[in-house]
Amino acid sequence: MITCPNCEHQNPDGAIQCEACFTPLPQLVNCGNCGQPLLSNATFCGECGAAHPFKGSTTTEESSSPPPPPTSSNIPESSSPPPPPTSSNIPESSSPPPPPTSSNIPESSSPPPPPTSSNIPESSSPPPPPTPKPAANARTQLQTQTASLLHVQTDTKLELPQGLDIIHVGKPNDQIPPDLDVSGLPDSDVVSRIHADIRNEAGIFYIEDVGSSNGTYINYNVLPPGNRHRLRPGDRISLGKGDLVTFVFQLS
Structure with missing residues (x-):
């Protein structure tokens, strides 16, 4: 391992x-x-x-050479200061605006008429009270995954038993009774009585051949006895040769 x-x-x-x-x-x-x-x-x-x-040993890159210090040759000369303001370049102040007179003051407009019953809009009916929303659940219910095997030949869905860490797949026998009995499916004679185990480890499913006579195939590849394969939705599982008893792994 x-x-x-x-x-x-x-x-x-x-x-x-x-x-x-x-x-x-x-x-x-x-x-x-x-x-x-x-x-x-x-x-x-x-x-x-x-x-x-x-x-291998790691090598360090050579440090780059520091930039040369500034000298009088690469320092730019300061530009000459601007000339001070004189009376010739100060603009003359503009003349102040004339004071307001009675001729240029607009007459006050007439006041608006007082409100009367004819120009007062009728009050609309009050809006309906808001509908109270239902309180959200304080706890969210967790959805549990359900694993199943879809039998390809008969389009029959076989759900894997819940609460079991190891699910024995095979046919009835006196040593290890199967948790998933496939004896009623067509061509089940190619399936051994003790054929394969499906393990549930914290919601992750693995399949292992436990010494079947005709072997177990995952996605058309043989699964060596003692090795296990992590199942993912869509994996094709064939019990025995000839692809006669075939399942598709599903999660819902």
Whole structure:
């Protein structure tokens, strides 16, 4: 098993990325001194103690030269100050405006007529009171995910039992009774009595072949016994050869 450096999840040997968080997993490389296999993220070889062949020293870039100090040759000369104001360049003040007289004062307009009953608009009816809104629920109900398998050949939906960490898939037997019985489906003779297990780990579902006779296939690829595959919506699961008993994993 390979431990994920990010979430410490135990992954099967040969896995390239973590099946829980999809972080790339360290791979086996050969020691440059003794040739023994070791993980690519190891610092020293556990066999001969030599440093990891791919650990290199970092180099620092040379500091750039500081800019030259300012000299009298690159300091611009200050411009000459503007000449002071004189009587020749001060504009003469304009003559003041003439005082108001009776001829240029506009006559006051006549006052508006007092309001009467004829020009007072009738009061409109008061608006209706606002409708009280229902109080929002203080607690939000959490929706639980329901996992199911859609049988492709008969378009039958089989819901996975809730509350079980391990769901046994197969046909009735005396050793481990199945939690998901597929004996009533067509061509179920290719399915072993103890065929596969579906594990529910905090809402994440995995499938594992537990030693079936005709094998388990995920998306047309064989699932080696002892290895498990993280199920995602749309994954195609075939129990046995020939793609005769096929399911599509769904979440709702």
